Amino acid sequence: MKSVVVGVHLHREDIHVDAVAAGDLWYSVVEVDDDHPLADRDLVLRVAKIRAELLDRATFIAVRYGFVVGLSGAAAPPPPQWRTILEANRTNVEMTLKVASSTPAPRPNRKDFQSGASYLRALHDSAASIDDDFKHAAEKAVNPIESRWLPRDNASLEMAALIPRARIEEVRTAGEQLKRDFPRVPFLLSGPWPLEVFANADCE
Amino acid sequence: MPDETEELSLLETLDHLLDRGVVIAGEATISIGDVDLLYLGLNVVLANIDALTRNRKR
Numbered sequence: 279m280k281s282v283v284v285g286v287h288l289h290r291e292d293i294h295v296d297a298v299a300a301g302d303l304w305y306s307v308v309e310v311d312d313d314h315p316l317a318d319r320d321l322v323l324r325v326a327k328i329r330a331e332l333l334d335r336a337t338f339i340a341v342r343y344g345f346v347v348g349l350s351g352a353a354a355p356p357p358p359q360w361r362t363i364l365e366a367n368r369t370n371v372e373m374t375l376k377v378a379s380s381t382p383a384p385r386p387n388r389k390d391f392q393s394g395a396s397y398l399r400a401l402h403d404s405a406a407s408i409d410d411d412f413k414h415a416a417e418k419a420v421n422p423i424e425s426r427w428l429p430r431d432n433a434s435l436e437m438a439a440l441i442p443r444a445r446i447e448e449v450r451t452a453g454e455q456l457k458r459d460f461p462r463v464p465f466l467l468s469g470p471w472p473l474e475v476f477a478n479a480d481c482e
Numbered sequence: 483m484p485d486e487t488e489e490l491s492l493l494e495t496l497d498h499l500l501d502r503g504v505v506i507a508g509e510a511t512i513s514i515g516d517v518d519l520l521y522l523g524l525n526v527v528l529a530n531i532d533a534l535t536r537n538r539k540r
Contacts, residue, residue, distance in 0.1 A: 283506070285503075286504075322496065322499065325499065326492075326495045326496060326499050329495075329499065330495070339503075339504055340498070340502060340503030340504065341503050341504055341505075341506055342499075342500070342501075342502065342503040342504065342505050342506075343499045343500050343503075345505075345506045356506075374498075466490070466494070468491075468494045471498055471502070472503075474498065474502035474503045474504075475502065477503075477504055478503075478504050478505075
């Protein structure tokens with residue numbers, strides 16, 4: 279058997295998911311047969327479902343899908359700062375706001391580049407930009423503890439926002455108002471999500 | 483048939499599962515005999531290239 283890691287969390291008696299000790303923290307896991315392919319659709323959906331159920335119980339650090347630990351070996355201890363991050367954000371979650379740019383940057387042409395790597399670099403250098411008025415209004419509406427704008431591609435950006443769990447409904451309502459205020463800006467507000475962007479950034 | 487909201491929610495969930503979260507590096511070397519033929523960074527197997535290059539740039 280092998281264990282697909284869902285996330286990293288503090289010890290909790292009320293989390294009824296298989297868990298593997300990793301130092302003084304826990305990896306929540308889904309156990310599958312050794313030869314079970316990670317790309318199996320049903321497994322991906324099962325992990326996504328467990329991720330959502332976990333988040334209902336507690337805030338955790340999300341591990342990107344694909345990390346597997348074997349049952350025979352002990353899981354490597356996570357970086358020490360993860361405990362600090364988890365303790366500091368016990369009552370916080372992330373929400374994201376994806377925005378399509380009204381003026382997408384021109385997409386580079388693969389034929390203009392000798393290597394795939396240089397093409398991908400150019401692709402990300404052609405990041406989209408969005409209207410400052412909308413950007414400020416979005417930040418004001420979500421009113422996060424902390425926010426970070428991330429380029430997605432040449433046509434969209436994403437704001438990751440760290441917010442108190444108690445404010446989720448309030449942020450959703452603010453998102454609906456934002457949609458009324460900016461009817462021509464296509465955006466998607468979603469969440470709550472576990473610690474994804476902020477756990478990553480704090481570990482860099 | 484799932485309605486549009488359900489499909490959007492599933493897509494968004496999968497996007498976060500595959501594109502977000504901390505990356506814990508795994509690695510393996512495929513060998514025959516004593517000769518190392520191929521090195522694999524296992525965390526790249528299911529992450530999309532777009533996300534990886536974006537994160538490296540950050």
